[in-house]
Amino acid sequence: MRRLSALVRALLAGACxxxxxxxxxxxxxxxxxxxxxxxxxxxxYPTPGLQPGRERWTDNAELAAALRTLAGAGAAExxxxxxxxxxxxxxxxxxSRGPGRPLALVVGQQHGNEPAGGEALLALALQLxxxxxxxSAVLDQLDVLLLPRANPDGAALARRRxxxxxxxxxxxxxxxxxxxxxxxxxxxxxxxxxFVDVHEHIALGRYVAGFGGIKGHDLLIQYATTPNLPPDLxxxxxxxxxxxxxxxxxxxxxxxxxxxxxxxxxxxxxxxMGGAQPGLARNAGGxxxxxxxxxxxxxxxxxxxxxxxxxxxxxxxxxxxLRSAAAQAMxxxxxxxxxxxxxxxxxxxxxxxxxxxxxxxxRTLLMIDPATGADHPVAVDxxxxxxxxxxxxxxxxxxxxxxxxxxxxxxxxxxWGVQVQTLPGDRPLHGERYVETARLAxxxxxxxxxxxxxxxxxxxATEWLATAGSFYVPLDQPLANxxxxxxxxxxxxxxxxxxxxxRLDMVRRVMAxx
Numbered sequence: 269m270r271r272l273s274a275l276v277r278a279l280l281a282g283a284c285x286x287x288x289x290x291x292x293x294x295x296x297x298x299x300x301x302x303x304x305x306x307x308x309x310x311x312x313y314p315t316p317g318l319q320p321g322r323e324r325w326t327d328n329a330e331l332a333a334a335l336r337t338l339a340g341a342g343a344a345e346x347x348x349x350x351x352x353x354x355x356x357x358x359x360x361x362x363x364s365r366g367p368g369r370p371l372a373l374v375v376g377q378q379h380g381n382e383p384a385g386g387e388a389l390l391a392l393a394l395q396l397x398x399x400x401x402x403x404s405a406v407l408d409q410l411d412v413l414l415l416p417r418a419n420p421d422g423a424a425l426a427r428r429r430x431x432x433x434x435x436x437x438x439x440x441x442x443x444x445x446x447x448x449x450x451x452x453x454x455x456x457x458x459x460x461x462x463f464v465d466v467h468e469h470i471a472l473g474r475y476v477a478g479f480g481g482i483k484g485h486d487l488l489i490q491y492a493t494t495p496n497l498p499p500d501l502x503x504x505x506x507x508x509x510x511x512x513x514x515x516x517x518x519x520x521x522x523x524x525x526x527x528x529x530x531x532x533x534x535x536x537x538x539x540x541m542g543g544a545q546p547g548l549a550r551n552a553g554g555x556x557x558x559x560x561x562x563x564x565x566x567x568x569x570x571x572x573x574x575x576x577x578x579x580x581x582x583x584x585x586x587x588x589x590l591r592s593a594a595a596q597a598m599x600x601x602x603x604x605x606x607x608x609x610x611x612x613x614x615x616x617x618x619x620x621x622x623x624x625x626x627x628x629x630x631r632t633l634l635m636i637d638p639a640t641g642a643d644h645p646v647a648v649d650x651x652x653x654x655x656x657x658x659x660x661x662x663x664x665x666x667x668x669x670x671x672x673x674x675x676x677x678x679x680x681x682x683x684w685g686v687q688v689q690t691l692p693g694d695r696p697l698h699g700e701r702y703v704e705t706a707r708l709a710x711x712x713x714x715x716x717x718x719x720x721x722x723x724x725x726x727x728x729a730t731e732w733l734a735t736a737g738s739f740y741v742p743l744d745q746p747l748a749n750x751x752x753x754x755x756x757x758x759x760x761x762x763x764x765x766x767x768x769x770x771r772l773d774m775v776r777r778v779m780a781x782x
Contacts, residue, residue: 380422492554
């Protein structure tokens with residue numbers, strides 16, 4: 269490890285020179301009494317972006333150099349995951365002390381303008397690489413795979429989206445972006461038991477206008493909350509991971525709350541937890557039977573203000589989550605396998621929830637008075653994603669039939685690891701076809717993705733001769749709920765809505781096993 273330490277020291281020395289000419293400290297965006305609530309931590313993280321006098325976060329070249337340093341010293345395996353549309357490298361590190369251990373996957377900076385997550389993952393990598401650091405003990409029970417910067421193009425441009433102007437975090441059902449595809453490939457290959465998605469939330473902005481307060485929590489947290497999520501998985505995330513996490517944050521003096529956002533209407537008194545869309549990384553992770561957790565530090569709109577504290581919030585949280593996974597390493601894979609079996613066993617029976625809405629309730633949320641720094645309790649309407657109300661339901665089919673020319677859909681299903689059967693000969697099938705009843709114009713998905721085909725539909729019973737070369741996707745498999753989210757055509761997130769299934773007759777519901 270002496271070689272590793274020497275290489276890291278050399279790297280950081282170069283980084284300090286690059287950032288040494290610091291400008292005058294930027295003025296505070298709020299009263300000094302507010303800033304005083306966010307004291308810098310005692311812990312020092314030796315990443316390029318956190319060096320004294322530094323004005324900017326670790327850039328792509330520095331991050332790549334740091335990851336190669338760690339891999340070159342034998343501390344971890346470098347995974348070269350390809351390049352983005354602009355040619356930027358997508359690099360990950362896998363830490364392992366031998367075969368047979370479950371794996372945790374941690375992804376940072378899907379949103380390029382949320383830098384503390386990427387910085388925290390580099391700090392975490394340095395800790396895992398050091399056998400004297402207490403965190404490295406988790407590697408005796410757990411492999412850890414870190415993708416510190418999933419959106420290097422967005423990071424270079426200091427913007428949320430990637431170079432193609434797409435939101436990677438919302439693309440885990442459609443897989444239009446290379447970056448989301450890379451994450452899907454990692455999940456399919458390594459089968460993580462824990463997935464952590466590391467972000468930053470906004471601290472100022474419309475909250476001051478709408479609520480007269482500043483978002484004051486160091487860390488916002490939410491696990492998967494999407495229709496058809498097995499209750500046992502939610503219970504495991506809550507009891508096995510979130511509860512120990514809250515204790516660790518309290519012990520470290522890190523304030524926390526459920527993740528939430530608000531509408532763009534400053535007059536609205538409504539806050540909503542993170543959405544239920546299956547295409548969000550957090551929710552797609554849950555539908556893939558992983559414990560899936562979102563972490564959001566405060567706040568990406570603060571520039572470099574409180575940089576070390578923001579990174580520290582993530583590091584403390586990640587320590588807790590990794591230790592929880594390591595402590596449960598002997599039992600967690602079996603628990604998740606039982607959840608997956610339960611999903612597969614539901615084929616042909618029960619109800620499928622295609623769309624759901626949160627339960628609205630009232631609660632009091634603590635914010636911070638921007639002038640005095642005092643606690644500012646706010647009465648709000650709260651859209652609770654922990655209590656989803658079904659809006660659109662259907663009987664769960666045995667599977668889906670896809671036309672022979674639905675090859676783009678089949679490629680995506682295979683990428684997830686879904687079992688797709690190619691029919692070797694003509695076969696009669698019994699099921700239901702979709703009948704369009706109305707077409708909705710505009711960006712029906714609400715995420716600026718240019719939705720073209722949002723429809724409403726009813727079902728009509730039908731029997732047909734499925735031709736050789738067409739496809740059958742059975743639902744008696746662990747990824748059944750993810751498959752249904754993609755293939756049911758009359759939802760905001762479905763593949764038909766977004767043109768991946770260009771015709772409505774390319775997909776049918778199979779109601780009896782072929």
